[in-house]
Amino acid sequence: MEKVLIRNVENYDLKVYDFVKDCFDMDLKGKSVLVKPNFLLAKDASSAVITHPVVIEAVLKVIIEKGGKPFIYEIPSIGSALNAAKKCGVDKICSDLDVEIKELGEFEFVENSSNVHFKKLAVPVAAKADFIVSLAKLKTHSLMGLTLGVKNMFGLVKPDNRNQMHFKTGRDRDAFAHMLIDVFNFVKPDLTILDGVVGMEGNGPSNGVPRKFGFMACSKSAFALDSAVVKIVGQKDSEIPIQRIAKERGVYEEAEVVGDHVYIGKTIKMPDSFTGSPIFGKVQKISYPLAKRLFDAKPVIVLDKCVSCFNCIKICPAKAISPKDKKPVIDYSKCIKCFCCHEVCPEDAIKIHKTYLRRFIEKRVKRSLK
Ligand code: SF4
Numbered sequence: 001m002e003k004v005l006i007r008n009v010e011n012y013d014l015k016v017y018d019f020v021k022d023c024f025d026m027d028l029k030g031k032s033v034l035v036k037p038n039f040l041l042a043k044d045a046s047s048a049v050i051t052h053p054v055v056i057e058a059v060l061k062v063i064i065e066k067g068g069k070p071f072i073y074e075i076p077s078i079g080s081a082l083n084a085a086k087k088c089g090v091d092k093i094c095s096d097l098d099v100e101i102k103e104l105g106e107f108e109f110v111e112n113s114s115n116v117h118f119k120k121l122a123v124p125v126a127a128k129a130d131f132i133v134s135l136a137k138l139k140t141h142s143l144m145g146l147t148l149g150v151k152n153m154f155g156l157v158k159p160d161n162r163n164q165m166h167f168k169t170g171r172d173r174d175a176f177a178h179m180l181i182d183v184f185n186f187v188k189p190d191l192t193i194l195d196g197v198v199g200m201e202g203n204g205p206s207n208g209v210p211r212k213f214g215f216m217a218c219s220k221s222a223f224a225l226d227s228a229v230v231k232i233v234g235q236k237d238s239e240i241p242i243q244r245i246a247k248e249r250g251v252y253e254e255a256e257v258v259g260d261h262v263y264i265g266k267t268i269k270m271p272d273s274f275t276g277s278p279i280f281g282k283v284q285k286i287s288y289p290l291a292k293r294l295f296d297a298k299p300v301i302v303l304d305k306c307v308s309c310f311n312c313i314k315i316c317p318a319k320a321i322s323p324k325d326k327k328p329v330i331d332y333s334k335c336i337k338c339f340c341c342h343e344v345c346p347e348d349a350i351k352i353h354k355t356y357l358r359r360f361i362e363k364r365v366k367r368s369l370k
């Protein structure tokens with residue numbers, strides 16, 4: 001069992017700093033400290049897409065007070081870390097505290113023979129540090145159900161590698177979860193802090209609905225932190241692929257929760273593209289064309305909302321989207337249903353369409369599992 005500190009933090013105020021201070025019981029004197037926020041896209045703080053600037057500021061301040069030398073490193077899905085930092089005001093915080101924002105730079109291949117899918121990974125040289133702090137955001141995720149501590153480290157993967165990984169694992173949620181755990185094994189953070197003050201539910205991680213969950217969590221084990229948070233938001237380990245695969249691989253850790261009792265009221269609303277049942281996951285893998293047509297959820301572009309930024313074309317790992325008359329068009333014969341396009345659309349112009357049969361079966365499966 002690993003300790004997870006969880007406390008009610010209702011607003012982005014001084015309570016954030018008080019919580020963060022209690023997360024750091026280690027000596028950081030003279031150490032370089034990588035702070036890895038979730039900067040999925042350049043969004044303002046109220047969007048709930050990114051780790052809130054107040055959390056980032058508190059973490060940087062505490063590290064400095066403890067004698068450490070923090071820097072920020074992140075590779076957003078689209079755009080630069082500096083732009084993302086400017087959009088939410090983190091650039092000003094960093095310049096006031098004399099903290100550098102780094103991104104990209106050189107990559108070097110490292111090996112991990114105990115991994116399952118990815119035994120080698122190009123990791124950023126600029127992100128090397130004596131101590132790593134992951135600042136995760138509590139959000140739903142179209143493929144993984146939830147994005148918490150373990151998934152946050154995917155942001156340190158070289159962009160073209162990320163695309164290959166998406167393409168290689170395709171729609172197979174379990175394979176994708178294996179891959180995320182592989183990535184985590186390369187860049188194991190020493191400390192994970194989760195911003196759950198205002199998170200996101202529905203069609204996250206970028207086009208869902210902000211929701212006040214009113215808590216923060218922290219642990220030296222991201223697996224333990226994730227297992228505690230999954231329960232708080234009313235989900236089952238068996239339905240969240242990272243949790244399920246972590247158990248299979250023997251890396252899952254139970255949480256020994258210390259701090260407050262957190263009650264969020266009602267279960268988090270999961271994305272339309274996601275169904276937690278492993279049984280349904282197996283049906284999804286069926287490759288007969290008819291079964292695909294009957295069961296698949298698919299991305300659909302809402303042309304009226306589309307501003308032709310072509311983020312979706314840039315990110316699509318299957319090269320299934322191309323421009324036609326200045327608008328993107330999806331070739332469903334190539335689409336692997338990874339929903340990366342949905343994730344990076346700034347206008348929520350990509351909807352997730354589910355067949356009637358799929359919605360009907362999901363409801364039945366969910367009911368039977370209760
Ligand atoms: S669908 Fe979204 S991401 Fe794609 S071009 Fe339109 S606005 Fe941009």
Ligand code: SF4
Binds near residue numbers: 299315316321340
């Ligand atoms: S069209 Fe969207 S869902 Fe389909 S492969 Fe491309 S990014 Fe993934």
